[in-house]
Amino acid sequence: MSPRIASVSTTHLDTGAFRDDMIKLPDDPSTQRSVATTLIISGVVLMLVRMVLVLFWSVIGGHPVASNIWIEIALALMSDLVLACIVGVSVIYFGRRANNEMSYETIAGAITTYAVSALALLLVAALLPPDIEAGRPIGVVDLIMSNVIALGTFTISIGFAGFLTQVLLARRHAKTRMLLLVQFFLLLCIWLCEALDSYSSFFGILGFLLTVVGAIVMLINIRRLNWVAGITMDKKIRLLWLTACGAFAALILSLTHSFGEEAAVTESAQLFIRSGAVLPYTINFFGFVFFVRLLFAIVASLPNSGIVDRRSNEVESLAYLTRLMAETADVEQLLTSVTQFALRVCRAHGAWCETYEDDGEVRVIAAQLVHPDYVRALHSNRQLHRLLQTSERPVLIESVADHLPEADRSLAVRSLIAVPLVSNHHRTGTLVMFSTVEFGFEADDLRLLTAFGDTISIALDQARLMEAAIEKERLQKEFDVAQRIQSSLLPVTAPSIDRFAVDAITIPATEVGGDYFDYVRFANGSTGVLIADVSGKGIPAALYMATLKGAVLAEMRYATGPADLLRRINAALFGSMERQMYITMACISYHPDSRSLRVARAGHTPVLVRTGEDVHVLTPRGVAIGIVGPVMFDAALVEEALMVSDGDICLLTTDGVNERRNERLAEISLDPVVELIRAQCDSTASDIVRATLELLERHADGAEQHDDLTIVAIRFGGASETRTHQERIEVVTGVSA
Numbered sequence: 001m002s003p004r005i006a007s008v009s010t011t012h013l014d015t016g017a018f019r020d021d022m023i024k025l026p027d028d029p030s031t032q033r034s035v036a037t038t039l040i041i042s043g044v045v046l047m048l049v050r051m052v053l054v055l056f057w058s059v060i061g062g063h064p065v066a067s068n069i070w071i072e073i074a075l076a077l078m079s080d081l082v083l084a085c086i087v088g089v090s091v092i093y094f095g096r097r098a099n100n101e102m103s104y105e106t107i108a109g110a111i112t113t114y115a116v117s118a119l120a121l122l123l124v125a126a127l128l129p130p131d132i133e134a135g136r137p138i139g140v141v142d143l144i145m146s147n148v149i150a151l152g153t154f155t156i157s158i159g160f161a162g163f164l165t166q167v168l169l170a171r172r173h174a175k176t177r178m179l180l181l182v183q184f185f186l187l188l189c190i191w192l193c194e195a196l197d198s199y200s201s202f203f204g205i206l207g208f209l210l211t212v213v214g215a216i217v218m219l220i221n222i223r224r225l226n227w228v229a230g231i232t233m234d235k236k237i238r239l240l241w242l243t244a245c246g247a248f249a250a251l252i253l254s255l256t257h258s259f260g261e262e263a264a265v266t267e268s269a270q271l272f273i274r275s276g277a278v279l280p281y282t283i284n285f286f287g288f289v290f291f292v293r294l295l296f297a298i299v300a301s302l303p304n305s306g307i308v309d310r311r312s313n314e315v316e317s318l319a320y321l322t323r324l325m326a327e328t329a330d331v332e333q334l335l336t337s338v339t340q341f342a343l344r345v346c347r348a349h350g351a352w353c354e355t356y357e358d359d360g361e362v363r364v365i366a367a368q369l370v371h372p373d374y375v376r377a378l379h380s381n382r383q384l385h386r387l388l389q390t391s392e393r394p395v396l397i398e399s400v401a402d403h404l405p406e407a408d409r410s411l412a413v414r415s416l417i418a419v420p421l422v423s424n425h426h427r428t429g430t431l432v433m434f435s436t437v438e439f440g441f442e443a444d445d446l447r448l449l450t451a452f453g454d455t456i457s458i459a460l461d462q463a464r465l466m467e468a469a470i471e472k473e474r475l476q477k478e479f480d481v482a483q484r485i486q487s488s489l490l491p492v493t494a495p496s497i498d499r500f501a502v503d504a505i506t507i508p509a510t511e512v513g514g515d516y517f518d519y520v521r522f523a524n525g526s527t528g529v530l531i532a533d534v535s536g537k538g539i540p541a542a543l544y545m546a547t548l549k550g551a552v553l554a555e556m557r558y559a560t561g562p563a564d565l566l567r568r569i570n571a572a573l574f575g576s577m578e579r580q581m582y583i584t585m586a587c588i589s590y591h592p593d594s595r596s597l598r599v600a601r602a603g604h605t606p607v608l609v610r611t612g613e614d615v616h617v618l619t620p621r622g623v624a625i626g627i628v629g630p631v632m633f634d635a636a637l638v639e640e641a642l643m644v645s646d647g648d649i650c651l652l653t654t655d656g657v658n659e660r661r662n663e664r665l666a667e668i669s670l671d672p673v674v675e676l677i678r679a680q681c682d683s684t685a686s687d688i689v690r691a692t693l694e695l696l697e698r699h700a701d702g703a704e705q706h707d708d709l710t711i712v713a714i715r716f717g718g719a720s721e722t723r724t725h726q727e728r729i730e731v732v733t734g735v736s737a
Contacts, residue, residue: 043085050078058136079273090162118249125264150272157280171224179221186214194278225297247291257281336366348433355429415440419453423460503685504712514541515710520556530587562587562600563639577626608651646717656709688713
């Protein structure tokens with residue numbers, strides 16, 4: 001169905017007052033069904049008993065119904081009870097529907113049901129009329145047909161009365177309830193006048209006057225029909241025809257029961273109950289008045305239908321766009337759907353959506369009934385190009401030839417609407433609708449497309465946020481992978497070596513850093529500790545750390561000392577690393593027997609060693625790994641040696657320590673760290689790590705950490721702690737907090 005046709009056309013009516021104002025019904029649906037079923041069965045049983053009584057008394061016995069007062073009273077009593085059952089079922093039916101919203105579809109369906117049922121009843125009565133003479137049916141078939149026609153007449157009339165009551169209460173005013181009670185009272189009075197008409201013609205005249213009064217009351221009661229103006233043209237036309245059919249059926253039924261004394265429907269109603277024709281006559285006449293009033297309301301609202309259609313179409317269009325935004329995550333698919341939809345709604349001859357890249361290129365998306373190359377050719381016209389790309393507000397060009405004199409007169413685009421698209425406060429594109437005739441659009445089209453443009457702009461912002469969220473999620477997954485890689489590369493616990501206590505910690509600035517440390521065993525049996533800083537962050541740094549770990553494990557068993565290990569690692573990694581990547585590294589070795597500490601450094605932070613009261617800042621020459629080839633690297637590398645004793649300290653760090661900044665961006669430098677090491681006389685390796693971190697935090701004074709930091713503290717003559725690296729991080733974090 002076309003979106004224009006499938007516009008907002010359902011007018012809801014408040015029907016809750018039917019049950020609240022008129023009668024109290026059971027709330028339980030099962031109870032309502034049970035009561036309705038009981039009433040239906042009771043009515044059927046009473047009808048059968050009544051038919052059997054008439055069969056034996058009138059058909060077989062040949063007596064008129066009114067020939068015996070007791071028979072007439074019994075039949076009238078059963079007829080009244082049957083009518084009471086019909087009324088009860090109608091009340092339950094319409095009372096249950098009062099919980100639901102009454103819409104145009106409900107009203108149209110009810111009118112259709114009434115008109116078809118009424119006309120079908122008249123047709124059946126005309127084709128199969130029962131033979132009734134002297135107030136009694138002649139045969140069994142005539143008995144059955146007369147009761148069927150009478151039952152149909154009263155059922156249709158009573159059901160129609162329930163529908164009218166529901167509609168009036170749905171659009172009630174302050175006096176609706178009182179007027180309904182007045183109409184009900186008038187209906188009883190008219191029935192009574194009809195029953196007394198045989199005694200005096202005065203009652204006939206009075207009944208006619210009361211009918212006129214009832215029609216006037218009905219007109220007053222149905223004055224609120226403004227809901228008709230809110231439905232669309234196609235539904236108004238349909239409702240107009242249905243109302244005309246309903247008015248015709250109501251008029252025929254009313255006239256037949258009023259003047260057709262020998263008509264089958266009238267004779268059947270009169271035979272069913274004395275003066276029975278007046279009930280369907282009055283109800284259907286009131287219904288005819290309702291239909292006439294409704295016809296005038298529909299006709300009066302037709303001139304405004306175009307405006308209503310457009311307004312409801314706008315509402316439906318925006319609702320459709322909202323659903324489309326919620327269901328579509330792909331921006332190009334969304335733009336395609338919106339452009340197609342706007343093309344149909346505005347009855348344009350072509351449309352496209354163009355976006356602007358950072359390099360100035362115009363990208364044509366979702367071209368409808370126009371080729372993208374033709375759109376690009378239109379941009380060769382400077383005026384049109386400037387109009388599409390620089391207009392800050394939606395523009396309606398009713399005549400391209402008049403508005404753009406430089407435009408080619410042979411252009412197929414004769415009128416157009418251009419709506420700028422904005423994302424994150426920046427112009428990102430334009431939605432364009434065009435017509436091949438001049439003055440092909442209305443101002444309402446511009447307003448509607450402006451709303452479309454706003455919706456698309458919101459969708460573009462949502463898409464941008466979605467892309468950012470997806471990118472953030474991707475980075476988070478990347479960080480998780482890199483973190484697992486880094487965690488697997490760092491040693492779990494410190495080595496257990498006699499007279500060699502070591503503790504270390506790594507705290508990345510982001511979730512994954514490029515710092516690395518490890519413990520090695522050289523070919524000569526000495527113990528080594530190395531520390532490294534891989535340039536970069538995230539997955540690339542983690543992968544280079546994995547490569548470095550592999551090189552360390554492969555080369556340490558052949559290396560004779562720190563310098564030899566660094567040479568071997570550079571030879572293994574040089575040429576396989578990207579040009580902008582490098583690794584700084586420092587390595588020491590210690591042999592308990594010789595008490596010799598050997599240090600080599602490949603462009604890394606200086607190594608601090610405290611011997612006695614002195615603190616040595618060791619900076620042996622060396623170039624970072626991966627920058628130069630083996631020949632230049634080996635020539636530049638120098639290894640230094642130093643004798644240490646029990647109680648001496650060695651501290652290895654990355655540049656995240658000496659470059660720790662405070663809020664004023666001032667770096668701490670190595671001097672405070674040197675003084676800290678000098679004061680650590682009886683401290684364990686773990687105490688030294690803790691004290692160094694506390695020193696950094698005092699200097700930072702709450703400033704955010706901008707670089708990874710790693711600290712490896714060694715105390716000669718002690719024993720290493722057995723905590724894992726994660727446990728050490730948790731302990732230090734708790735102290736720092």
